Amino acid sequence: xxxxxxxxxxxxxxxxxxxxxxxxKDIIFIGQxxxxxxxxxxxxxxxxxxxxxxxxxxxxxxLGTNRVIDCPLSEAGYMGAAVSASTTGIxxxxxxxxxxxxxxxxxxxxxGAAKLRYLSGGTETCRLTVRTVMxxxxxxxxxxxxxxxxxxxxxxxxxxxxPSTPYDAKGMLxxxxxxxxxxxxxxxxxxxxxxxxxxxxxxxxxLGKARIAKEGSDVTIIVMSRMLYVALEAxxxxxxxxxxxxxxxxxxxxxxxxxxxxxxxxxxxxxVIVDEALPRCSAATDLAALVADKxxxxxxxxxxxVTSKPCPVPFSPILExxxxxxxxxxxxxxxxxxxxxx
Amino acid sequence: xxxxxxxxxxxxxxxxxxxxxRKAEEAFEKVYMDGKIPGFLHLYLGExxxxxxxxxxxxxxxxxxxxxxxxxxxIAKGSDIKKIAAEIMGKETGLCKGRGGSMHMIDVxxxxxxxxxxxxxxxPPAVGLGLAAKYKKTGQVSVCxxxxxxxxxxxxxxxxNLAAIWSLPIIFICENNLYAQSAxxxxxxxxxxxxxxxxxxxxxxxxxxxxxxxxxYKASRDAVERARKGFGPTxxxxxxxxxxxxxxxxxxxxxxxxEMEYYKNExxxxxxxxxxxxxxxxxxxxxxxxxxxxxxxxxDEAIRFAEESSMPDRSEVMKDVY
Ligand SMILES: Cc1ncc(C[n+]2csc(CCOP(=O)(O)OP(=O)(O)O)c2C)c(N)n1
Ligand SMILES: [Mg+2]
Numbered sequence: 001x002x003x004x005x006x007x008x009x010x011x012x013x014x015x016x017x018x019x020x021x022x023x024x025k026d027i028i029f030i031g032q033x034x035x036x037x038x039x040x041x042x043x044x045x046x047x048x049x050x051x052x053x054x055x056x057x058x059x060x061x062x063l064g065t066n067r068v069i070d071c072p073l074s075e076a077g078y079m080g081a082a083v084s085a086s087t088t089g090i091x092x093x094x095x096x097x098x099x100x101x102x103x104x105x106x107x108x109x110x111x112g113a114a115k116l117r118y119l120s121g122g123t124e125t126c127r128l129t130v131r132t133v134m135x136x137x138x139x140x141x142x143x144x145x146x147x148x149x150x151x152x153x154x155x156x157x158x159x160x161x162x163p164s165t166p167y168d169a170k171g172m173l174x175x176x177x178x179x180x181x182x183x184x185x186x187x188x189x190x191x192x193x194x195x196x197x198x199x200x201x202x203x204x205x206x207l208g209k210a211r212i213a214k215e216g217s218d219v220t221i222i223v224m225s226r227m228l229y230v231a232l233e234a235x236x237x238x239x240x241x242x243x244x245x246x247x248x249x250x251x252x253x254x255x256x257x258x259x260x261x262x263x264x265x266x267x268x269x270x271x272v273i274v275d276e277a278l279p280r281c282s283a284a285t286d287l288a289a290l291v292a293d294k295x296x297x298x299x300x301x302x303x304x305x306v307t308s309k310p311c312p313v314p315f316s317p318i319l320e321x322x323x324x325x326x327x328x329x330x331x332x333x334x335x336x337x338x339x340x341x342x
Numbered sequence: 343x344x345x346x347x348x349x350x351x352x353x354x355x356x357x358x359x360x361x362x363x364r365k366a367e368e369a370f371e372k373v374y375m376d377g378k379i380p381g382f383l384h385l386y387l388g389e390x391x392x393x394x395x396x397x398x399x400x401x402x403x404x405x406x407x408x409x410x411x412x413x414x415x416x417i418a419k420g421s422d423i424k425k426i427a428a429e430i431m432g433k434e435t436g437l438c439k440g441r442g443g444s445m446h447m448i449d450v451x452x453x454x455x456x457x458x459x460x461x462x463x464x465x466p467p468a469v470g471l472g473l474a475a476k477y478k479k480t481g482q483v484s485v486c487x488x489x490x491x492x493x494x495x496x497x498x499x500x501x502x503n504l505a506a507i508w509s510l511p512i513i514f515i516c517e518n519n520l521y522a523q524s525a526x527x528x529x530x531x532x533x534x535x536x537x538x539x540x541x542x543x544x545x546x547x548x549x550x551x552x553x554x555x556x557x558x559y560k561a562s563r564d565a566v567e568r569a570r571k572g573f574g575p576t577x578x579x580x581x582x583x584x585x586x587x588x589x590x591x592x593x594x595x596x597x598x599x600x601e602m603e604y605y606k607n608e609x610x611x612x613x614x615x616x617x618x619x620x621x622x623x624x625x626x627x628x629x630x631x632x633x634x635x636x637x638x639x640x641x642d643e644a645i646r647f648a649e650e651s652s653m654p655d656r657s658e659v660m661k662d663v664y
Binding site for chain 1: 380381382432433440441442443444445446458459460461462463491492494495496522523524525526528529530531595596597598653654656658659660663
């Protein structure tokens with residue numbers, strides 16, 4: 001293996017888009033402020049924003065504003081346009097600035113894109129990749145901090161990816177772009193600056209494959225998105241107290257890799273599911289049901305979930321911290337799941 | 343045309359409103375730069391005349407829906423600036439006990455039905471408030487503030503059409519500051535004068551200079567009067583400009599330098615007001631300075647109050663959840 005090249009989660013996402021778009025001229029990229037200063041190419045004022053987190057800065061210069069297209073404040077409009085355009089042979093990457101705006105774009109995605117293959121008797125597909133931004137921790141308030149992937153996973157016909165590492169962010173985005181069906185990738189804004197190993201060349205991380213992030217034997221901690229890092233911190237504490245945790249990063253909610261999850265639970269006999277989303281009717285409860293269904297005979301203890309609190313994401317830093325799952329929450333849940341004293 | 347629309351005895355009030363917003367926003371910006379305000383902060387610097395001129399025609403019981411750039415609307419409508427400052431610092435004494443922050447505030451007591459992090463989120467609520475006022479025959483009006491960018495959201499079309507067909511007492515106030523985040527207006531919509539859209543909905547529409555509080559006062563006064571009399575909604579466009587970036591920290595490198603300098607140096611609504619009232623000897627320089635000093639004290643006090651306030655208790659997180 002070549003020397004380890006480390007880049008950030010944000011850089012990995014940009015690299016995936018740039019490399020894939022350079023290779024495949026059928027791809028266009030649309031979204032709000034993804035270039036910036038739209039229409040002012042002549043004056044050198046475009047490409048001055050690069051999305052709200054600067055992820056795509058440089059792309060419109062490199063690939064042209066006919067392929068990197070800024071959209072007005074019209075989420076239902078441009079998302080619906082992305083859906084239909086992506087049925088014609090071109091592939092569309094459509095950025096939704098915050099996943100909280102899914103309520104606006106949602107009709108076109110969930111009533112449109114999600115139904116297409118089924119409705120057409122399997123002949124029509126929608127080569128759409130939606131990139132959107134989720135997650136709390138930055139005090140962005142209740143309209144810019146939610147974690148809404150469970151909603152998307154609820155609707156058949158939409159694939160849902162929740163990468164947590166720079167490596168997966170690049171590989172899953174490439175896989176999503178190449179996928180024949182619509183995929184929503186939930187990028188966690190608190191991870192954009194996280195660095196990690198990312199190969200320079202194009203590669204894919206197949207959708208629908210979970211990853212064993214840490215091997216262990218006493219308890220399985222199933223994590224999603226940023227919760228990987230919180231669980232890794234908890235794991236260190238647990239290790240000091242003689243508990244060996246296995247951490248499974250779900251990575252893809254739809255399709256879901258049941259085998260890796262169930263095999264781990266069968267091995268450890270205890271399970272804790274950690275999810276930044278809300279506790280009811282959610283990814284966490286869905287995985288808890290799966291575990292109960294497929295491995296109840298192997299489990300000795302309660303199936304625990306650790307989630308955010310079921311309230312709007314509060315603004316005040318103290319309240320937001322209280323709202324989010326913490327390392328301590330995970331440690332306590334592990335003690336309960338394994339029937340040990342804390 | 344009347345030369346001085348604002349009654350002489352209310353000129354001080356006009357100045358006080360504008361300068362309070364100006365000084366408060368400058369103070370918030372400073373506190374933000376000092377790292378005492380978390381999250382995003384969208385300032386109203388440059389646009390003070392709009393909220394001030396409009397709200398001078400409103401009663402406390404009248405309704406306002408706001409935007410992500412809402413501090414000015416709250417101040418002009420009579421919200422307690424101490425509580426605003428505390429809210430944007432996430433304190434327990436804030437308007438919403440620190441739960442909302444700058445972009446998500448409500449103050450129903452003063453008729454403020456919310457700033458919002460969702461652009462275009464204020465249109466439908468403005469319709470509902472207008473509908474309720476009409477149904478209950480209270481004589482209240484509903485004012486909806488929004489930007490040029492928000493006009494591109496579907497909610498604009500739906501809401502304004504509803505207001506039109508039901509002839510509701512609503513004034514739609516477009517703060518056209520030529521940009522939606524980084525998107526110049528000439529890119530994001532083909533129409534230049536947004537008030538022209540009124541015709542398509544069969545309602546009154548007017549464009550005024552959003553840097554001239556006298557024009558804003560007059561146009562909104564007339565629109566409010568029409569609304570109270572049952573003549574339905576108005577779309578009032580105020581041409582304006584932001585003196586700072588989209589939010590604090592935006593380097594504004596998608597804008598023309600000349601444009602920024604022009605507005606700052608020659609189109610400042612506060613300077614325009616001062617020149618006019620002094621030239622026409624409607625008010626003395628001393629009177630203006632006295633107001634300014636009073637406002638400075640108010641703003642200082644508000645910032646101190648907010649800084650000295652406590653953060654909410656952790657146990658508050660699940661209060662009011664059902
Ligand atoms: C539904 C939605 N889409 C996008 C955004 C991100 N955003 C926040 S403010 C803004 C621009 C708004 O422009 P305008 O309505 O003109 O108001 P201004 O900021 O100029 O006052 C954008 C794109 C958002 N908050 N909500
Ligand atoms: Mg604007």
